[in-house]
Amino acid sequence: MDVQEAVAESTSVASADDNGDAKRDGQRKFTMGPNDSLEGKLVYDGHVHIDGHAEGEFRVTGNLDVASGATARISIEAANVTVKGIVEGAVNVKDKLTLGKNARLSGDIVVRRLQIEDGASLNGHVRMGDIEQHPSGG
Amino acid sequence: MSSTRPAARAGTSTTPPGNGSDGAHRSVVLGPRDRLVGQLYIEGDLRVAGTVEGGLEVTGSVEIDGGGKVTGPVTARDRLVVGRDGSLRGDVRVARLVVQDGARFSGNVSMGKFVEAPPKPVEVVESEPVKAPEPVAELKPVTAPEPVKVKPPARPQQTRGKRR
Numbered sequence: 001m002d003v004q005e006a007v008a009e010s011t012s013v014a015s016a017d018d019n020g021d022a023k024r025d026g027q028r029k030f031t032m033g034p035n036d037s038l039e040g041k042l043v044y045d046g047h048v049h050i051d052g053h054a055e056g057e058f059r060v061t062g063n064l065d066v067a068s069g070a071t072a073r074i075s076i077e078a079a080n081v082t083v084k085g086i087v088e089g090a091v092n093v094k095d096k097l098t099l100g101k102n103a104r105l106s107g108d109i110v111v112r113r114l115q116i117e118d119g120a121s122l123n124g125h126v127r128m129g130d131i132e133q134h135p136s137g138g
Numbered sequence: 139m140s141s142t143r144p145a146a147r148a149g150t151s152t153t154p155p156g157n158g159s160d161g162a163h164r165s166v167v168l169g170p171r172d173r174l175v176g177q178l179y180i181e182g183d184l185r186v187a188g189t190v191e192g193g194l195e196v197t198g199s200v201e202i203d204g205g206g207k208v209t210g211p212v213t214a215r216d217r218l219v220v221g222r223d224g225s226l227r228g229d230v231r232v233a234r235l236v237v238q239d240g241a242r243f244s245g246n247v248s249m250g251k252f253v254e255a256p257p258k259p260v261e262v263v264e265s266e267p268v269k270a271p272e273p274v275a276e277l278k279p280v281t282a283p284e285p286v287k288v289k290p291p292a293r294p295q296q297t298r299g300k301r302r
Contacts, residue, residue, distance in 0.1 A: 096239070116237035118217070125246045 027062045034069065048078070050085075068102055075107075083120075163198070170205055186224075193228075202226055202241075211245075 028046035032038060037053040047062035054072040058064060064078040070085035077092045084100040091097060093111040101119035108125040116122065164182030168174060172188035180196045187204035194200060195213040202208055203221030210228045212218060218232040222240035229246040237243055 113239060114237050114241065114243060115239040116235055118234060118236045120235065121249050122235060122247045123249055127244050128242055 029062075032070075034067075066103075068100070165198075168206070200232075 028044075029049065030042075030044050030046060031049045032052050032054065034051045036051070037055075038050075039055040041057040041059075042048070043059045045061045048058060048060045048064045049067065050058075050065065050072055051067040051070045053070070054066075054074050056073075057075050058072075058077070060076075060078040062078065063080040063082070064076055065082045066072050066085045066087055068084040071087075072085065073088045075089040075091075076087070079094045080096045080098075081091060081093045082098045082100065083103040083105055085102075086104045087107065088105075089107045091105065091107055091109045091111070093109070095111075096113040096115065097109060097111045099105055099116045099120035099122060101117040103117075103120040103122075105121070106123040108127075109122075110127045110129070112129045114126065114128060164180070165185065166180050166182060167185045168188040168190065170187045174188070174190045174192065176192045178184070178190070178192065178194050180194075180198075182196070183198040183200070184194065184196045185201045185203070186194075186206035186208055188206060190206075190208040190210065192210045193212070194208065194210065197215050199217040199219065200212055200214045201219040201221065202224035203219070205223050206221075207225040208228065209226075212226065212228055212230050212232070214232045216232075217234040217236065218230060219236040220226050220238065220241040220243050222238040224238075225242040227242075227244050229248075231248050233249065233251070235247065235249060
């Protein structure tokens with residue numbers, strides 16, 4: 001059972017959970033539509049897709065996507081994160097962070113793998129897990 | 139040869155002799171066996187497949203790939219690409235940034251237009267000298283140069299400048 005403490009302004013936010021769409025790779029999915037908004041703290045066991053507007057803190061065991069056109073002022077903790085919209089806040093990714101070509105991210109990043117497409121905008125500090133302890137053999 | 143040649147240890151020349159188009163677009167390559175310790179400023183593009191310890195500042199693009207490894211700050215007026223074999227450790231100030239999957243990168247990133255004063259004095263020199271060439275400021279009643287043939291009698295002169 002997952003813990004969800006979210007103050008959702010829209011009632012249709014968590015609708016995808018009950019749909020057939022929910023279980024793609026065995027993980028549940030929390031989908032916000034373009035008119036949905038969430039303010040608060042969300043701890044979720046599964047994937048999260050953000051369209052619309054989000055504000056607060058998101059801790060997700062699966063992947064988190066911020067769609068194009070979405071704005072998120074959130075701190076993120078997730079396995080993989082894909083940003084196509086606008087994100088302000090610290091991003092902590094266990095595996096991979098992808099910034100799409102229209103992404104705008106301002107915040108500090110801790111990540112293992114990073115992919116930034118041309119056109120994306122990033123302001124913040126990047127720390128990659130591997131590189132710090134790499135003994136520069138050469 | 140450019141005057142900014144830092145203490146590169148490798149004897150290999152960093153400029154490919156092929157494109158001798160001076161002024162147009164230069165591109166400098168540091169190959170896998172090249173090593174640079176110090177500051178490098180390039181007007182043009184730079185590709186690093188070797189090792190750099192120090193600061194890079196480039197008016198064009200920087201590409202770190204092919205096992206290239208940079209430790210130090212990077213400023214690129216256009217684009218920085220860290221390829222899948224590239225490694226960069228240092229603060230970055232660029233207009234565009236591409237990081238390919240597999241690349242290693244740590245540092246502070248600031249992106250945007252180059253209008254704030256960066257630490258290097260050498261770069262901010264040309265910050266859009268907005269010099270409008272002074273548009274038509276005076277409206278003069280253009281008196282038509284009407285060739286006066288007939289000499290008018292002694293009356294107050296009447297030019298055609300009267301217009302409403």
